[in-house]
Amino acid sequence: MTRIGRFITLEGGEGGGKSTQARRLAEALAARGLSVLLTREPGGSPGSEVLRTLLLGGSIPWSPPAEVLLHFAHRAEHVEKTIRPALAAGTWVICDRFYDSTAVYQGDGQGADRQQIAALIALLDFRPDLTLILDVPVETTVARLATRGGGPDRYESLGEPFFARVRAGFLAIAEREPDRCVVVDGRPAPDAVTASLLAAIEDRLPVPTA
Numbered sequence: 503m504t505r506i507g508r509f510i511t512l513e514g515g516e517g518g519g520k521s522t523q524a525r526r527l528a529e530a531l532a533a534r535g536l537s538v539l540l541t542r543e544p545g546g547s548p549g550s551e552v553l554r555t556l557l558l559g560g561s562i563p564w565s566p567p568a569e570v571l572l573h574f575a576h577r578a579e580h581v582e583k584t585i586r587p588a589l590a591a592g593t594w595v596i597c598d599r600f601y602d603s604t605a606v607y608q609g610d611g612q613g614a615d616r617q618q619i620a621a622l623i624a625l626l627d628f629r630p631d632l633t634l635i636l637d638v639p640v641e642t643t644v645a646r647l648a649t650r651g652g653g654p655d656r657y658e659s660l661g662e663p664f665f666a667r668v669r670a671g672f673l674a675i676a677e678r679e680p681d682r683c684v685v686v687d688g689r690p691a692p693d694a695v696t697a698s699l700l701a702a703i704e705d706r707l708p709v710p711t712a
């Protein structure tokens with residue numbers, strides 16, 4: 503299937519504003535007349551959502567290699583059932599987290615084998631056209647998670663040293679892959695962050711005008 507639409511991923515640590523901004527970007531691009539699909543990982547297809555429950559529910563303490571493989575299982579399903587068909591139909595796809603989150607959370611965060619993760623990324627053979635990394639300092643992550651309410655999920659409960667490793671992991675990916683990745687400061691007010699993200703998209707990808 504040929505890609506006609508563009509595939510944009512939003513990445514970064516907890517509370518950086520990915521979900522907030524993914525919605526805003528989807529609206530802004532749709533307002534320009536584009537067909538847009540907003541999706542997320544883990545999830546985005548029926549089978550992938552089932553795996554999301556197994557991965558984030560916390561009832562099973564997965565071994566690191568199994569957890570990595572489960573992430574690539576939901577991702578393969580998401581790509582084949584949802585993302586590829588959408589791109590082939592000319593739809594732009596905005597995805598809240600993708601493989602960089604596995605590299606960072608399982609690799610940098612939890613010590614899973616990075617070579618194995620790199621091999622699986624190569625095997626998936628499905629690269630985003632653009633990856634927007636929302637970067638915030640650890641204290642911003644902590645403050646935003648505190649105001650969001652609800653109990654901590656699996657990763658939120660791991661604490662500040664984990665958030666710091668995650669932040670450094672995303673910044674290292676951006677340094678290694680500057681053609682694909684743009685780091686955006688997630689600290690300003692939501693409107694300003696959306697404007698920066700749209701500017702990055704326009705800079706990297708030709709956005710058709712409505």
Ligand SMILES: Nc1ncnc2c1ncn2[C@@H]1O[C@H](COP(=O)(O)OP(=O)(O)OP(=O)(O)O)[C@@H](O)[C@H]1O
Nearest residue numbers: 515516517518519520521522646650689690691692
């Ligand atoms: N630019 C911003 N300024 C202040 N607060 C923000 C901003 N963006 C998001 N928030 C708030 O911070 C919290 C986390 O935002 P959001 O859920 O979008 O982050 P996330 O990156 O998707 O987090 P997670 O990785 O946990 O899914 C929410 O309460 C949201 O309303």
Ligand SMILES: [Mg+2]
Nearest residue numbers: 520521522598
């Ligand atoms: Mg989110």
